[in-house]
Amino acid sequence: MPIKSYLAHPHSGKKEQLIQALSSIEQCEIMPAQNKEVLILVTETENESEENLLKEKLETINSLKLLALVSGFNTPKNN
Amino acid sequence: MYTSQTNRRSFIKKMAMLSAMTAAATMFPGILFADQQEEGIPNSANLDWKKGPCRFCGVGCGILVGTENGKAVAVKGDPNSPVNKGLLCVKGYHQTMCIQSKDRLTHALVKKNGQYIKTPLNEALDIVANKMKETIEKHGKDAVAMYTSGQSTIPEGYVASKLMKGAIGTNNLDCNARLCMASAVAGFLTSFGADEPMGCYEDIEHADYFITWGNNMAEMHPVLFSRMLEQKSRRGAKIIDFATRTTRSSTASDTSILFEPQTDLAVANAICYEIINNGWVNRSFVEKHCNFSKGLTNMGYGLEDNYKFKDKPSTIDFEAYKKFLEDYTPEKVAKYSKVSVKDIKYLAAIYGDPNKKVVSYWCMGMNQHTRGTWMNNLVYNIHLLTGKISQPGNGPFSLTGQPSACGTAREVGTFTHKLPKGVVMNEKHRRLAAKIWKVPYERIPAKPTYHATEMFRAVDRGDIKFIWTQVTNPLVSLPKTSRYRPGMEKDSCFVVVSDVFPTPTSDVADVILPASWHIEKSGLYGNSERRTQHWDKMVEGPGETTPDAWMTIEVAKRMGYGDLFPYSEENHVEEIYNEYRQFHEGAKHGMAPLEVLKKESGVIWPYVDGKSTQWRFNAKYDPACSNGEDFHFYGKPDGKAVIWQRPYEPAPEVPDATYPFWLNTGRVIEHWHTGSMTRRIPVLHKAMPSAYAEFHPEDAKALGIRNGENIKIISRRGSCILPASINERGLPTKGQVFVPFFDENMMINDVTLDAFCPISKEPDYKKCAVKVEKA
Numbered sequence: 058m059p060i061k062s063y064l065a066h067p068h069s070g071k072k073e074q075l076i077q078a079l080s081s082i083e084q085c086e087i088m089p090a091q092n093k094e095v096l097i098l099v100t101e102t103e104n105e106s107e108e109n110l111l112k113e114k115l116e117t118i119n120s121l122k123l124l125a126l127v128s129g130f131n132t133p134k135n136n
Numbered sequence: 137m138y139t140s141q142t143n144r145r146s147f148i149k150k151m152a153m154l155s156a157m158t159a160a161a162t163m164f165p166g167i168l169f170a171d172q173q174e175e176g177i178p179n180s181a182n183l184d185w186k187k188g189p190c191r192f193c194g195v196g197c198g199i200l201v202g203t204e205n206g207k208a209v210a211v212k213g214d215p216n217s218p219v220n221k222g223l224l225c226v227k228g229y230h231q232t233m234c235i236q237s238k239d240r241l242t243h244a245l246v247k248k249n250g251q252y253i254k255t256p257l258n259e260a261l262d263i264v265a266n267k268m269k270e271t272i273e274k275h276g277k278d279a280v281a282m283y284t285s286g287q288s289t290i291p292e293g294y295v296a297s298k299l300m301k302g303a304i305g306t307n308n309l310d311c312n313a314r315l316c317m318a319s320a321v322a323g324f325l326t327s328f329g330a331d332e333p334m335g336c337y338e339d340i341e342h343a344d345y346f347i348t349w350g351n352n353m354a355e356m357h358p359v360l361f362s363r364m365l366e367q368k369s370r371r372g373a374k375i376i377d378f379a380t381r382t383t384r385s386s387t388a389s390d391t392s393i394l395f396e397p398q399t400d401l402a403v404a405n406a407i408c409y410e411i412i413n414n415g416w417v418n419r420s421f422v423e424k425h426c427n428f429s430k431g432l433t434n435m436g437y438g439l440e441d442n443y444k445f446k447d448k449p450s451t452i453d454f455e456a457y458k459k460f461l462e463d464y465t466p467e468k469v470a471k472y473s474k475v476s477v478k479d480i481k482y483l484a485a486i487y488g489d490p491n492k493k494v495v496s497y498w499c500m501g502m503n504q505h506t507r508g509t510w511m512n513n514l515v516y517n518i519h520l521l522t523g524k525i526s527q528p529g530n531g532p533f534s535l536t537g538q539p540s541a542c543g544t545a546r547e548v549g550t551f552t553h554k555l556p557k558g559v560v561m562n563e564k565h566r567r568l569a570a571k572i573w574k575v576p577y578e579r580i581p582a583k584p585t586y587h588a589t590e591m592f593r594a595v596d597r598g599d600i601k602f603i604w605t606q607v608t609n610p611l612v613s614l615p616k617t618s619r620y621r622p623g624m625e626k627d628s629c630f631v632v633v634s635d636v637f638p639t640p641t642s643d644v645a646d647v648i649l650p651a652s653w654h655i656e657k658s659g660l661y662g663n664s665e666r667r668t669q670h671w672d673k674m675v676e677g678p679g680e681t682t683p684d685a686w687m688t689i690e691v692a693k694r695m696g697y698g699d700l701f702p703y704s705e706e707n708h709v710e711e712i713y714n715e716y717r718q719f720h721e722g723a724k725h726g727m728a729p730l731e732v733l734k735k736e737s738g739v740i741w742p743y744v745d746g747k748s749t750q751w752r753f754n755a756k757y758d759p760a761c762s763n764g765e766d767f768h769f770y771g772k773p774d775g776k777a778v779i780w781q782r783p784y785e786p787a788p789e790v791p792d793a794t795y796p797f798w799l800n801t802g803r804v805i806e807h808w809h810t811g812s813m814t815r816r817i818p819v820l821h822k823a824m825p826s827a828y829a830e831f832h833p834e835d836a837k838a839l840g841i842r843n844g845e846n847i848k849i850i851s852r853r854g855s856c857i858l859p860a861s862i863n864e865r866g867l868p869t870k871g872q873v874f875v876p877f878f879d880e881n882m883m884i885n886d887v888t889l890d891a892f893c894p895i896s897k898e899p900d901y902k903k904c905a906v907k908v909e910k911a
Contacts, residue, residue, distance in 0.1 A: 060145070062152035064160055088153060090160065091168045091223065092362060097156040099149055128155035 059108050063098040064125045071120035072096070078118045084111050098124070154819045157226060161354075161384070161805065168223045168362055187214055187737060188671025189661045190228045191654040192808045194286075194536030195357050196663025197224055198737040201232060201655055201674050208232040208655060208675050217737040219337060219667065225358040227808055230817045235653055235675075237816040239638055242679025245648040252648065257680040260647055261687060264604070265694030267630050267646075271602040277306040281591055281600045285607035286313035286538030286545045289659030290668075291712040292606065292685040293544035295701065297556065299688055302573035303697040307552045307560055307585045308600070312608040313538060313545030314588035315615075315899060319503040320534035321546055322896035323512020326449075327520075327778050329771025330724070331546050334752040335495070335531035336665040336740060340364055342529025343495040345486050346375045349515060350400065350501015350902075352866075354384040355805040357499070357535055361385065376483070378403075379501065380902070381800060381830075381874055382867040393483070394869055397798050397903045399473035401507055402784035404514035405464035406473075407484045411521050412458055416488030418523030425767050426520050427774070428452045430460075430781035437506050437788035437891035441593050445894035452781060460781050474869075487518050493529035494519075499537060500802065504902050509895035510782035517779045525777075526754040526767060536664045537809070543662015547725075548716065552591075553584035556719040560584060572718050573700060587897035589615070589890050596623025604632040606684045607651070611641040612810035612880050615899045616890040618854035634684050639812050640880050650681045657683035658709040660733065662741075667748075668727060669738035670713075685712065723760035724770065787903045788891040791871060795851065795905035797835070798872040801884055802902075804865065811878035827879035828861040829908075832870040836862045839908060846911035849873060851904055854886035857911045873906060 065087070067075040072094055079085045079098060084107070089096040102108040115124060160167050183202035190197040198217025202210035211232055215222035244260030245252040255263075271279050284296050288311070300309040324331045340346075340363045353361040365388060367373040377389040378400075386392035395403055411417060431447040438445075452460075466480040473480075487494055496519065502511045515532050516525075524530035536542055549555050556572075558565030561582055570577035586594050592614060594600040603624075614620050624631055624644045633645035636653045656677035660670045685708060689701045703711045710730055717727045720741070728736075728743040740748035744759045753769050755761040761768035769777040791798055806824035807814040814820045829849060831841060841847055843862045848855050858875060868874045875884040889904035 058145070060148050060152050062156035064156055086149070086153075088157075088169050090164070092366060093160075093164045093167045095160060095164060095167070097153060097160065097169070099152050099156070101145075101149065128152050 059102055061100050061129045062127045064127060065096050065098045065121060066123040067094060067120050068122045074120035078120060150819060154823050186674045189539060189669040191231050192227050194538055194541055194664045195360055196539060196667055196669060197228055197359055203674055206675055214737050220359045223359050227814060230819055234813045234816040237637060240678060241635060241637060241648060241650040242681060243650055247646050257682060260649060261690045262694060264632050264647055265691045268602055269695050275601050277304050278308055278585060279600060280602040281308035283591060283603060283605045284311045284550050286311060286541030287607045288544045290543050290548055291709050293548040293550045294712050294716045295685050295688045297548060297550055298573055299692045301580050302575045303692060303700050305579040307581050309550055310552045310586060310588045310591050311545050311550040312613060313541040314897060315613060316537045317503050317541050318896040318898035319508025319512055319893050322509040327513055327516040328769050332542055332666050333533045334526045335533055336750045338750060339495045339529050339531060340367060342493055344373055344492045345494045347494060347496050348377050349496060349498040350379050351497055351499045352383040352385045354388055356803055380869060393475060393479045396474045398787040401511055402464055402469045403473050403475055403480060405461055406466050406469040406480045407487060408517050408521060409461040409464045410481060410484030411488045414488060417521050421523030422521060424765060425769060425776055426779050427776045428454060428457045429778050433783055435894040438894055439891050447895055457781050487522050494524055496532045497535055499535040503898055504900050506788055506891050506893055506900045507785060508893040508898050513780040513782050520777055520779050526751050540661035542664060543668055547662055552587055556716060589892055589899055592620040592623060595629045598628040600629060602630045605641060606634040609639040609641045609810040609812055615885055615888040615901055616853050617883060618886040634687060637812050649687055650679060652677040652681045652683045660713060666740045667738040668733060668741060670733035789889055789905045791905045795907045797906050797908060799904050799906040800872055800874045800902050801877045801888060804876045807878035827858055827876050827882040829858045830861045830866050830868050830874040832868055833862055834870055848909045848911045849887055849906050851887040851906045856882055856884050856887050858882050
C-alpha cells in the first residue's frame with residue numbers, strides 16, 4: 058500500500074491544467090501552492106503494480122514538467 | 137481495529153504531505169498552501185468560525201478557528217486580516233492540535249515530600265498567596281518576583297504589573313521579552329523617545345528594497361517574507377540578506393552578504409560614512425529633524441552579578457560625527473568584517489539613492505547582541521541621514537518574536553523599569569499609575585530592580601525567595617541555564633509556575649498552576665506593527681484550567697488587595713482593558729475601544745478619531761504631529777530624533793585556540809521558541825524531531841565529522857551533545873556552529889553566555905566561543 062509524496066512542477070502557465078489533470082485521478086491528492094508554480098501530490102495505491110501504472114499515467118500529462126519524489130511510505134495491505 | 141488503521145493511513149498521508157511541504161519550503165521560501173486551511177474540516181461540518189490572532193510569533197496573523205460541539209477542529213487564515221490576508225504558515229495551521237496533548241496540565245499540582253500532588257485550584261492559590269505574603273513579611277517585598285511573558289495577554293500583563301508595582305510595591309517584575317526585543321525598545325527610546333516601529337506592514341507594498349539585518353524571515357516570519365517575495369516577483373522589489381549564516385532567506389534573496397559576528401556595528405557605520413562621503417545625506421531632513429549625540433563606550437558586558445551601567449549622553453555636532461566615521465571607511469571595515477568594500481558600497485548606495493524606497497528589517501540578530509541598543513541606533517542613523525523614515529516603503533522596522541511582545545511587554549510594561557505608561561523613574565508616570573490604580577503614589581518604587589538575567593541570578597544567590605513564572609519556560613530559554621537551573625532548584629526560593637504543559641521549568645516548581653491555552657480564554661495581543669487584536673473565548677479548557685489573569689487576581693484578593701482588583705470572572709478581560717486604555721488616552725498612543733477590536737481584525741495605534749495611524753511622526757498620516765513641519769519626532773522634548781555616535785566594540789568572548797568556534801543559536805520554522813507547544817503537535821514534531829548542530833562542510837571535514845554523527849559542543853559554561861548537520865537546513869560560515877534552541881533534551885543554553893547589552897540588558901545568544909568534540 059504505497060503512499061508517496063511529490064513536488065509536481067507544471068510547465069509555464071499550465072498550473073491550472075495540471076491541477077485539473079491530477080484531480081481527475083482517483084489515487085491522487087493534491088495541494089497547490091497559493092503563491093508559487095508548484096503543487097504537492099500525494100499518491101496512494103494498492104500495490105506496486107498499481108503504482109507503476111499510475112506513474113505511466115502521470116507521465117502522459119502534458120502540463121506536467123517535472124515530478125520530484127519527496128517521501129515514500131509502504132504500509133501493510135490491510136492498513 | 138479498522139478505525140485505528142484508517143487513522144494510521146491518514147496520518148501517514150499527512151506526513152507525506154508535510155514532508156513535501158517542508159521540501160517545498162526549502163526550494164521556495166515563503167511558499168504557502170491555502171488548501172491546508174481546509175484540512176481536518178469534516179465534510180459535513182457546520183462550523184462556527186471565530187476570529188483571533190495566531191498564538192505564535194509577533195507577526196500577528198489573523199486566524200479563524202472553526203469549532204464544533206465545543207471543540208476546535210480547524211484553523212484557517214483570516215482573509216479580512218490586513219496582516220496575512222488569509223495566509224498562514226505551517227505552525228499557524230496546526231496550532232490548536234497541541235490542546236489535545238495527553239500530558240496537558242489540567243489541575244494544580246503541589247509538591248509534597250518530593251511528589252506532585254493533584255490539588256484543588258482554590259487550595260493551590262491559597263498556598264501561593266500565603267507563601268507570597270509570608271515571604272514579604274519575613275524578607276521584605278523585594279524578596280518576591282514575577283517573571284511573565286511576551287505571550288501573556290494584555291490583561292494578564294496588566295494585572296501582574298498592578299499586583300507587583302501597585303499593590304505590593306516592588307518593581308520585581310520582568311518578562312521573557314527582555315530576551316528578545318529589549319534592545320529594540322532601548323534603541324527606539326534613545327533615538328526617538330517613543331517605542332515601537334513608526335511604519336507598518338503595508339511598507340512591504342511600497343518598498344523597492346528590503347534589507348534584512350541578521351534576520352531569517354523565511355523561517356521566523358514566513359508570512360511577511362511571502363509578502364516580500366510577492367512584491368519581488370510582481371514588481372521587481374529586491375531583497376538583500378545581510379547575515380552571519382546562509383539560510384532559506386539568503387537563498388531566496390537577490391543578494392546574500394555574510395559578515396563576521398559582531399561586525400555589523402562597523403558595517404553600519406561604514407554605510408553612514410559612505411552616505412556622508414558621497415553627498416547622499418538628506419540635508420534638509422537632518423537639519424530640521426535630527427540631533428547628534430554620543431554616549432559612554434567600553435561599557436562592559438554584564439557578566440558579573442549586580443552589574444550596573446547608566447549611559448551619559450552628550451551632544452555632538454555633525455562635523456564631530458563625520459570625523460568619528462573616518463575610522464569606518466569601507467576599506468578599513470572590510471578587513472575585519474569580511475564584507476567586501478564592494479558590498480559595503482553597494483549597501484550604502486541603496487540607502488543613499490533618493491529614488492529608492494528602503495525598509496530595513498531585523499529581529500534577534502540585532503537585538504540579541506551585547507551592543508544591541510547601539511546596533512538599533514546605527515540602523516536608525518542610516519534611515520535618518522537619508523530621511524528614509526516614517527513614509528510608506530521607507531523605514532526601519534524591528535520585528536518581534538512573540539505574539540504580544542509589543543502589546544503586553546512593551547505597552548502594558550511588564551519590565552522592571554516600566555509602567556503602563558512610561559517608566560517608574562519618572563514621577564509624572566508614577567503619579568498617573570497611582571491615580572488609575574487607586575494606590576498611594578509613594579507605593580510605586582522609583583528604581584527598577586532586576587532585569588531577567590539579574591532576576592535569575594538573584595534567585596541563585598538567594599536574594600529572591602519567591603518567584604512566579606507565567607507563560608514562559610526560562611529554564612530552556614535563559615542563557616547559561618547551567619547556572620540558573622541549579623539556582624531555581626535551591627530550597628531558598630519557592631517557585632510557582634503557571635503553564636499549559638509540563639516543561640523543564642515546571643519540573644522545579646513547588647506549585648504548578650494549570651493555565652488556559654490561547655483560545656480557552658478571551659484576550660488581547662499587540663503585534664509588531666502596533667496592531668491590537670482581540671479574541672473571545674472559543675472553547676472550554678480541560679479540568680480546572682484557568683486564565684493567568686484570573687489566577688493573578690485570585691492571589692491578589694487572597695493577599696488582601698481585593699479592592700484594587702474589583703473585576704468579575706466573566707468580564708474581567710473587558711473591564712481590565714477599559715481600565716488600561718486610560719493610560720494611553722490621546723493622539724500619541726490612543727487605543728481603540730473594545731467594541732471596535734471585537735469587530736475588526738485588529739487596529740493599529742495610535743487610534744485617533746476612528747482611524748489607525750499607519751506611519752507615526754509623519755504629519756501626513758499622524759495627527760499627533762504638531763510642529764507645523766512634515767515630520768515631528770514628538771517622543772523627544774525638542775521634537776528631533778537622535779543620530780548616535782556608536783563605535784564597533786568586540787564581543788565579550790571570541791573564538792581562540794582552546795574554543796575555536798563561534799556558537800550561534802536560533803530557531804527553525806517548525807518550532808516555536810522552546811517547543812513546549814509545537815513539539816506536542818505531531819506533524820511538526822515529526823518534521824523536526826530534535827535539535828542539531830550545523831557545520832560548515834570544511835570545518836566538518838577538518839574535524840572528521842559525518843552528517844548525523846553525534847558531537848559534543850563545549851563552552852566554558854557547559855556542554856551539549858547533538859547530531860551534526862552538514863549542508864542541510866542552513867550553512868554557517870567557516871568557524872561557526874549553529875544550533876536551534878527548541879529542544880529541551882538538547883539544552884544548548886547550558887553552553888551559551890549570559891552577557892548582555894548594558895543599556896537594554898538583553899542577552900546575546902548569537903555569539904560565544906565553543907569547541908567541538910566527537911561524542
